């Protein structure tokens with residue numbers, strides 16, 4: 001993951017102040033979020049320090065990173081001693097691409113999949129977004145209306161609004177699993193023996209907002225107001241109730257791109273999804289064994305923890321770590337992504353990944369999908385890549401489903417863990 005060399009002169013840290021100065025006094029209030037290239041960030045510690053300003057680190061290179069930040073956030077990064085320049089996306093972004101699935105279109109796809117596959121697909125509404133949109137879960141399994149004693153697998157999509165390719169991934173999975181049922185022996189066997197939950201868009205307010213302008217809005221958070229601030233939104237993936245806000249891996253500033261919220265699960269959507277996951281505990285046992293949380297971009301497979309640089313730490317034994325690592329590497333062989341522990345990039349706290357493992361003991365991964373870099377479109381690749389880049393993850397997903405009966409099988413530790 002190397003960034004291309006500089007194309008423009010470094011802008012001093014004062015750029016943030018200058019940009020701020022362009023706002024008329026009393027002008028609106030919602031901070032603008034822009035892309036910046038930050039130079040001199042060599043280590044995970046450097047990147048964590050940058051992220052701690054409230055910026056979202058979008059792409060990691062050998063000695064630089066791309067971030068989304070407010071102008072004053074960019075100025076703060078400059079004051080830490082890094083070189084900061086505004087970043088113009090190299091690919092012209094032609095505004096919302098009609099090839100991407102809107103929320104209403106997604107509901108239509110879900111209804112169609114369920115209508116066409118009544119024996120294996122069901123839809124439920126697990127809650128509502130802040131603005132009142134349904135948070136939908138699609139369950140795919142044989143005997144769709146029975147809660148059988150089968151290992152369950154969870155797929156979460158679009159925590160981050162602008163990561164629209166993850167919604168396309170959900171659409172692809174729904175179609176792959178239902179169209180393949182009865183046609184493809186491997187898919188049929190997995191649908192018969194697992195209960196598969198797809199949450200195709202857990203941040204519909206954010207993704208609709210991101211698609212609603214004449215240009216993409218580069219929006220990441222949800223759209224929930226924050227008391228005492230004009231800045232909207234919580235970063236859903238910093239709001240989960242495990243080591244929330246512990247470690248400098250999120251922002252306490254409502255204007256920050258990675259604002260962690262006023263309390264764990266303060267985001268309406270996080271509370272709904274967390275309640276849903278807790279609801280899968282049956283007879284004292286969490287039925288969900290494995291999960292993937294889909295994001296873009298950078299082509300990575302990440303595993304917990306994110307809140308610490310350590311691998312074997314409180315809450316993660318050596319066997320548990322090796323299970324995540326081995327499954328992550330096995331899936332990465334299939335899709336060509338780079339497998340690594342989340343904190344190899346930078347520290348994050350309050351992520352769903354840390355919660356799913358730390359609180360619910362679900363072996364889980366974050367997939368950072370296509371593209372590898374901003375030079376190929378960043379968050380907004382053309383929709384012409386959707387078919388290729390969602391199909392790319394089929395085999396990796398099937399491998400995870402294969403191991404859902406006992407993920408520890410991948411390191412030969414099934415006797416100790418799945419007896």
Ligand SMILES: [Zn+2]
Pocket residue numbers: 159160163294295296
């Ligand atoms: Zn994301």
